[in-house]
Amino acid sequence: MAGCPEKPLMPASGNQTEATKGETDPQTRLPDTFGRLSIEHAKTSYVGSAHWIAILDGVNGAERKLFKIAELKDHFEDADIRHDDHAFATEQPEVEGPQLLFGSNKYATKHEIVTSLPSRRIVDRLISVYFNTMDMAPVVIHSPTFLKEYEQFWENPLATPVMWLGLLFSMICLATQFQQLSADEPGGTHQPFQSSQHPQHLLQLYREKIVQCLVLGKYIKSVPYTIETLLLYFTIEHFQCKDTEIGTWILLGIIVRIAMRMGYHRDPSHSPRISPFHGEMRRRAWAMIVQLDLITSSQIGLPRMIQESQSDTAEPRNLVDDDFDEDMIELPAPRPDTDMTPILYFVSRKKLLSVFGNISDLATSAQASSYSEVMRLDGILNEARLAIPPGLQMRPMAKSIIDHPDIVMRRIHLDLIFHKAQCVLHRKYLISARSNSQHAYSRKSCIEAALQILQHQSMLNQEMQPGGQLYRDRWKVSSLVNHDFFLAATILCLDLDPDLAARSSSQINGEAGDKRRGDDVTHALHESYKIWLKSSKSSREAQKAAEALNIVLEKVKAASVAREADNVDNFPEFSFVSTNDFAFPIGMFESHFSLYFSFGQTYLKTGALRSPPFLETTLSTPQQFHDHHERSISGIHLITHFRFYTITTINHGRN
Numbered sequence: 001m002a003g004c005p006e007k008p009l010m011p012a013s014g015n016q017t018e019a020t021k022g023e024t025d026p027q028t029r030l031p032d033t034f035g036r037l038s039i040e041h042a043k044t045s046y047v048g049s050a051h052w053i054a055i056l057d058g059v060n061g062a063e064r065k066l067f068k069i070a071e072l073k074d075h076f077e078d079a080d081i082r083h084d085d086h087a088f089a090t091e092q093p094e095v096e097g098p099q100l101l102f103g104s105n106k107y108a109t110k111h112e113i114v115t116s117l118p119s120r121r122i123v124d125r126l127i128s129v130y131f132n133t134m135d136m137a138p139v140v141i142h143s144p145t146f147l148k149e150y151e152q153f154w155e156n157p158l159a160t161p162v163m164w165l166g167l168l169f170s171m172i173c174l175a176t177q178f179q180q181l182s183a184d185e186p187g188g189t190h191q192p193f194q195s196s197q198h199p200q201h202l203l204q205l206y207r208e209k210i211v212q213c214l215v216l217g218k219y220i221k222s223v224p225y226t227i228e229t230l231l232l233y234f235t236i237e238h239f240q241c242k243d244t245e246i247g248t249w250i251l252l253g254i255i256v257r258i259a260m261r262m263g264y265h266r267d268p269s270h271s272p273r274i275s276p277f278h279g280e281m282r283r284r285a286w287a288m289i290v291q292l293d294l295i296t297s298s299q300i301g302l303p304r305m306i307q308e309s310q311s312d313t314a315e316p317r318n319l320v321d322d323d324f325d326e327d328m329i330e331l332p333a334p335r336p337d338t339d340m341t342p343i344l345y346f347v348s349r350k351k352l353l354s355v356f357g358n359i360s361d362l363a364t365s366a367q368a369s370s371y372s373e374v375m376r377l378d379g380i381l382n383e384a385r386l387a388i389p390p391g392l393q394m395r396p397m398a399k400s401i402i403d404h405p406d407i408v409m410r411r412i413h414l415d416l417i418f419h420k421a422q423c424v425l426h427r428k429y430l431i432s433a434r435s436n437s438q439h440a441y442s443r444k445s446c447i448e449a450a451l452q453i454l455q456h457q458s459m460l461n462q463e464m465q466p467g468g469q470l471y472r473d474r475w476k477v478s479s480l481v482n483h484d485f486f487l488a489a490t491i492l493c494l495d496l497d498p499d500l501a502a503r504s505s506s507q508i509n510g511e512a513g514d515k516r517r518g519d520d521v522t523h524a525l526h527e528s529y530k531i532w533l534k535s536s537k538s539s540r541e542a543q544k545a546a547e548a549l550n551i552v553l554e555k556v557k558a559a560s561v562a563r564e565a566d567n568v569d570n571f572p573e574f575s576f577v578s579t580n581d582f583a584f585p586i587g588m589f590e591s592h593f594s595l596y597f598s599f600g601q602t603y604l605k606t607g608a609l610r611s612p613p614f615l616e617t618t619l620s621t622p623q624q625f626h627d628h629h630e631r632s633i634s635g636i637h638l639i640t641h642f643r644f645y646t647i648t649t650i651n652h653g654r655n
Contacts (some may be wrong), residue, residue, distance in 0.1 A: 496552065
């Protein structure tokens with residue numbers, strides 16, 4: 001795993017580099033990218049050119065001429081039909097989408113909602129689970145203020161605003177989700193302090209109550225606690241889904257519009273009626289909404305909903321909840337970057353995502369972009385990474401063994417954002433770099449970033465096994481993070497395919513360094529395939545990923561066999577007389593046997609060529625080869641016969 005980031009390899013400003021000198025050259029300004037529009041089976045869907053589906057489809061005109069992963073495109077078109085008709089064979093039930101959108105809830109009065117709460121003893125413990133498990137809890141809820149309101153609630157439950165009840169149900173629902181996710185820990189218990197009801201039933205009950213509170217409280221009226229309740233409800237719906245769910249993105253759109261209606265996109269300092277305390281909590285909530293918009297829109301493959309020019313809300317300060325309260329007339333100075341608070345990570349992520357937002361805008365723009373603009377953003381991105389506080393800079397797991405898992409996960413998430421941004425920024429030039437050296441930096445950056453993302457996937461898979469350092473935090477790897485892994489794998493497939501089409505190593509574009517990198521790519525894809533395969537029973541997207549990588553890896557095997565076949569003409573030549581009276585040199589037989597045998601056996605396994613009858617009947621294993629030699633004919637007769645069929649089969653396959 002990579003350690004601390006290095007400085008950018010290419011400058012973003014100053015003197016022109018080789019990458020920007022040819023700006024007037026048409027090849028440096030690639031055609032506009034449309035994305036992928038699917039109008040099939042009475043459904044219409046669109047994803048932008050940076051989405052993995054569009055990458056598989058060969059989205060841009062230049063790429064269509066150079067390359068398209070045809071097998072994957074055709075495969076997934078067929079898979080979509082299968083999914084519509086029969087559904088994928090996963091053990092995970094289909095999620096209908098957010099209940100708030102589909103109206104699948106029954107009306108309830110405030111009294112009915114309050115009486116559906118469990119006992120205070122259970123609620124107390126669930127609230128404790130929420131604050132101690134969800135490390136980003138301070139972003140949405142100020143814990144000291146909440147505890148005061150919580151005590152007031154138990155004194156007179158029916159006097160509590162119904163939207164606050166929705167917030168309470170959101171917190172205990174998330175806590176129940178955390179319990180369920182950790183239920184299979186070694187030595188753990190299923191539900192240590194809840195009722196005998198199944199956790200999934202409790203989840204659905206609490207989820208229903210949240211929606212009932214939102215409806216009863218008229219959430220579109222923008223009453224207090226609306227944004228907080230909606231943000232937690234969004235989190236619940238997100239964790240309900242193993243795969244990308246368009247409904248959660250639409251739900252986030254509702255949250256964005258309500259927040260704008262309430263003025264969250266404008267800094268509270270403009271209004272003297274907003275106290276410093278409430279102003280800071282509004283900044284935290286708005287920063288969360290902006291980040292969710294960027295990450296979720298990227299996952300869906302569509303432009304973000306919030307543009308930076310629409311907002312002037314300042315970043316929240318690096319403060320813990322005990323640093324400020326409702327009675328303050330002025331906020332304290334922020335803590336230094338050496339204080340590893342949840343808000344420090346939150347602000348650092350916002351800064352990095354701000355650069356990614358500009359990159360995403362460029363990738364989803366309908367206007368052609370110049371390569372100089374790409375390199376300018378590349379420089380800004382590298383500078384943003386270097387500006388991450390030292391405690392949040394990526395470091396190897398071997399140097400993180402005494403760090404809290406929350407800190408380790410924050411570092412990984414920040415590093416994933418950086419490398420994903422690199423992929424999205426440079427992906428468009430991946431293929432053109434093969435014929436235009438001005439784009440070589442983009443290809444190198446994109447491939448190395450994708451490799452690093454899959455290295456994170458492999459490491460997370462290891463550390464999230466029982467006994468691993470991150471096992472208790474495995475729930476934090478959601479469909480949002482899995483999308484990054486799939487994007488990286490698709491990019492590596494995109495770059496690898498032209499090399500697989502070349503039959504011999506001499507035809508592959510590149511030098512020895514490219515060959516080594518190709519081996520790294522193949523290894524990374526193989527490791528990723530094994531991970532997706534394990535998750536395919538519970539995730540439709542994991543199933544798609546496993547199937548896609550299996551297709552590419554089979555092509556890798558076939559290409560490897562073809563390259564070996566091209567080297568047949570370089571084998572040592574021998575002059576033999578085919579007669580039983582000839583004494584074959586045993587040492588020569590042993591030294592060349594495995595080489596000859598491997599070609600025949602490889603072609604039989606892959607089915608790439610027609611199997612010769614001699615190999616099918618007498619040489620299915622090396623031991624049978626030896627046995628046949630000893631029983632029937634001389635070694636020299638046998639080796640000549642074997643070599644004849646091997647070369648004949650290979651040459652016949654070429655024709």
